[in-house]
Amino acid sequence: MASTGDLEPTHYPARRAATVALHYLNTHHGSPFRVFGLQQVHKASAEDVAAGGRKYKLDFSVTDWASGSEGPALRCSADVLFPQTERHSGPEVQLRCEALQQINRTAQEEHAFYQRYISPDSAVSARDIPDSYGNVSEEMQPFWRLARVAASFIMLRESSERTEFNMAQVASVAQQGSSEEQLMLEFVVLLHDFPSQEIIQWKLLASWSPDRGVRVLQTEWQPRCPHATKPPN
Amino acid sequence: MKGLLVLTALFVAVFGKKTFEGDQVLRITPKDEAQISLLRELSEQEHLGLDFWREPVHESLPVDVHVPFHSLQGVRAFLGYHQIQYNVMIMDVQDLLDDEEREMVKYRSFPRSTDDFVYTNYHDLNSIYSFMDMLVAENSNLVSKIVIGQSYENRPLNVLKFSTGANRPGIWIDTGIHSREWVTQASGIWFSKKIVTDYGRDPVLTDILNNYDIFLEIVTNPDGFAYTHSRDRMWRKTRKPNSGSSCVGVDPNRNWDAGFGGAGSSSSPCTETYRGPSAHSEPEVKAIVDFVKSHGKIKAFVSIHSYSQMLLYPYGYTSTPAKDQAELHELARKAITSLQSLYNTRYTYGSIISTIYQASGGTIDWTYNQGIKYSYTFELRDTGRYGFILPANQIVPTAEETWLALMAIMEHTKNNPY
Numbered sequence: 001m002a003s004t005g006d007l008e009p010t011h012y013p014a015r016r017a018a019t020v021a022l023h024y025l026n027t028h029h030g031s032p033f034r035v036f037g038l039q040q041v042h043k044a045s046a047e048d049v050a051a052g053g054r055k056y057k058l059d060f061s062v063t064d065w066a067s068g069s070e071g072p073a074l075r076c077s078a079d080v081l082f083p084q085t086e087r088h089s090g091p092e093v094q095l096r097c098e099a100l101q102q103i104n105r106t107a108q109e110e111h112a113f114y115q116r117y118i119s120p121d122s123a124v125s126a127r128d129i130p131d132s133y134g135n136v137s138e139e140m141q142p143f144w145r146l147a148r149v150a151a152s153f154i155m156l157r158e159s160s161e162r163t164e165f166n167m168a169q170v171a172s173v174a175q176q177g178s179s180e181e182q183l184m185l186e187f188v189v190l191l192h193d194f195p196s197q198e199i200i201q202w203k204l205l206a207s208w209s210p211d212r213g214v215r216v217l218q219t220e221w222q223p224r225c226p227h228a229t230k231p232p233n
Numbered sequence: 234m235k236g237l238l239v240l241t242a243l244f245v246a247v248f249g250k251k252t253f254e255g256d257q258v259l260r261i262t263p264k265d266e267a268q269i270s271l272l273r274e275l276s277e278q279e280h281l282g283l284d285f286w287r288e289p290v291h292e293s294l295p296v297d298v299h300v301p302f303h304s305l306q307g308v309r310a311f312l313g314y315h316q317i318q319y320n321v322m323i324m325d326v327q328d329l330l331d332d333e334e335r336e337m338v339k340y341r342s343f344p345r346s347t348d349d350f351v352y353t354n355y356h357d358l359n360s361i362y363s364f365m366d367m368l369v370a371e372n373s374n375l376v377s378k379i380v381i382g383q384s385y386e387n388r389p390l391n392v393l394k395f396s397t398g399a400n401r402p403g404i405w406i407d408t409g410i411h412s413r414e415w416v417t418q419a420s421g422i423w424f425s426k427k428i429v430t431d432y433g434r435d436p437v438l439t440d441i442l443n444n445y446d447i448f449l450e451i452v453t454n455p456d457g458f459a460y461t462h463s464r465d466r467m468w469r470k471t472r473k474p475n476s477g478s479s480c481v482g483v484d485p486n487r488n489w490d491a492g493f494g495g496a497g498s499s500s501s502p503c504t505e506t507y508r509g510p511s512a513h514s515e516p517e518v519k520a521i522v523d524f525v526k527s528h529g530k531i532k533a534f535v536s537i538h539s540y541s542q543m544l545l546y547p548y549g550y551t552s553t554p555a556k557d558q559a560e561l562h563e564l565a566r567k568a569i570t571s572l573q574s575l576y577n578t579r580y581t582y583g584s585i586i587s588t589i590y591q592a593s594g595g596t597i598d599w600t601y602n603q604g605i606k607y608s609y610t611f612e613l614r615d616t617g618r619y620g621f622i623l624p625a626n627q628i629v630p631t632a633e634e635t636w637l638a639l640m641a642i643m644e645h646t647k648n649n650p651y
Contacts, residue, residue, distance in 0.1 A: 010583070011583065011587055011588050012587075012589055040579070065618055130622045132466045133355050133624070134619055134623050134626075168467065168622070192617075196504070196506065198505050199505075
């Protein structure tokens with residue numbers, strides 16, 4: 001059923017590919033004060049490639065969730081390749097977004113946040129962000145964004161043409177001892193895959209500093225009762 | 234006298250205090266007349282701010298005194314110095330007051346009318362069921378409650394019927410079929426209040442209700458909903474156990490007899506899109522099926538979900554276009570244009586299978602095949618930032634904008650009888 005040629009930008013084949021590009025964008029440019037969301041897909045097309053995968057060409061806009069309810073939209077274009085391999089391997093993305101380098105306004109906030117939590121006796125820990133009612137405290141917002149960015153590494157890696165991932169909730173965050181001047185955070189995140197409607201739980205260890213950005217050091221899929229089944233792919 | 238000097242020496246200046254934090258209530262047991270006298274002298278020291286709940290009267294009677302925090306050390310020193318026996322009856326007066334306040338608020342927050350009800354927050358099942366009863370009681374000539382069946386765990390499946398006359402064709406709206414989609418039940422509550430408010434005031438709605446009944450099932454999956462409150466906020470399905478499996482629940486939006494068992498639903502009980510052992514196996518689904526069939530004159534059917542901001546029409550189980558696709562597509566366009574006009578919320582629209590994914594055994598595929606032409610599914614806010622856990626401050630804006638789309642669908646239904 002895969003369509004080739006021009007795709008309806010608002011329908012799922014284009015949207016899934018754009019979501020992959022979005023995750024890629026967040027892994028490269030996300031921070032405690034910057035995380036992007038998909039605003040709109042303008043144009044999309046897909047074609048089969050020689051090696052057996054499918055390549056999508058996308059023209060879409062994103063907004064930075066950290067800049068108020070609806071910040072200015074950023075225009076991006078991307079090539080997303082879903083390889084066809086025996087075992088799942090993550091998609092390959094090439095991405096160009098306008099004016100990304102010019103977004104430096106968060107440097108001060110990042111620095112202040114870093115200074116606050118890098119101290120040896122900082123031991124942040126929290127559960128359920130947001131809570132059941134959608135509340136996120138002011139203090140937890142940057143941690144939610146960090147989790148979303150870190151989760152993007154997993155979402156990107158796990159994506160295929162049959163998935164569409166979002167982060168549903170941060171089940172927990174626990175600060176670990178800082179290492180090499182990086183904030184070390186252990187997250188348990190709940191991912192939501194739209195086509196299967198499954199909630200998939202991952203534990204991950206991420207580091208962050210203003211200089212090095214977000215890195216994901218370890219990931220571990222966790223079963224969720226009562227659906228204690230194997231992970232997708 | 235010496236005792237009082239000690240006391241004064243330990244006296245701390247009084248400063249304004251708004252709470253009773255750290256205050257204690259002491260129960261003193263004077264053993265003789267001399268101690269009674271001492272306690273009476275103590276009671277005359279106004280700067281201590283003592284409040285005797287039981288005055289010193291007789292040596293056999295206990296003396297209860299509320300001692301402000303700033304005087305505690307001094308009073309205890311005084312009692313100790315004079316070897317007057319006492320024990321602490323209340324360790325912290327403010328704590329006690331806080332507990333009491335919490336209890337009172339719990340009762341105070343039971344709204345006394347639907348005008349008191351807090352539409353800007355999420356509520357549990359009991360509150361929603363109480364709301365329904367209140368709405369009916371306040372508008373008994375317009376609203377009644379029908380129980381169309383029982384959930385697996387024997388909860389009533391309540392439907393509000395808005396009707397101004399007998400034997401009318403009907404419009405059906407359901408919310409909360411997937412229990413974790415909390416903004417939908419919350420919107421359903423808001424819709425029901427909107428209907429009673431606007432009947433007789435808004436000409437379009439009044440005209441609709443003078444010709445059609447509206448049926449609104451706010452908590453379509455009450456077992457799942459209760460579970461999202463008590464155990465797992467992310468629960469989607471019903472709560473019926475599956476024989477031969479430790480996994481519970483069936484996806485009520487894959488359980489309908491339309492392409493049942495096909496691609497787009499799962500045969501494993503341990504998945505979120507498990508279709509169930511057979512079509513209509515879930516009592517929550519069967520109840521609606523029976524209702525629709527016995528009513529016989531439902532003309533529009535809208536099933537409301539979240540999230541992803543879409544308005545969808547059949548089919549989900551097949552890519553064969555619905556017979557009325559052109560009309561449904563155009564009406565969807567009108568409806569989401571109305572929706573967007575309020576807060577600029579962007580919706581996507583189209584058939585289920587092309588827009589969102591292939592899904593078999595879905596609600597509106599069944600209702601459409603029953604002949605209910607205007608069969609639609611909504612996916613409400615947002616597009617993934619908060620997903621199922623939409624902040625409560627978005628409930629009312631979501632309900633308001635969605636209502637405009639619903640009105641477009643209902644108005645078109647009324648203007649195009651079939």
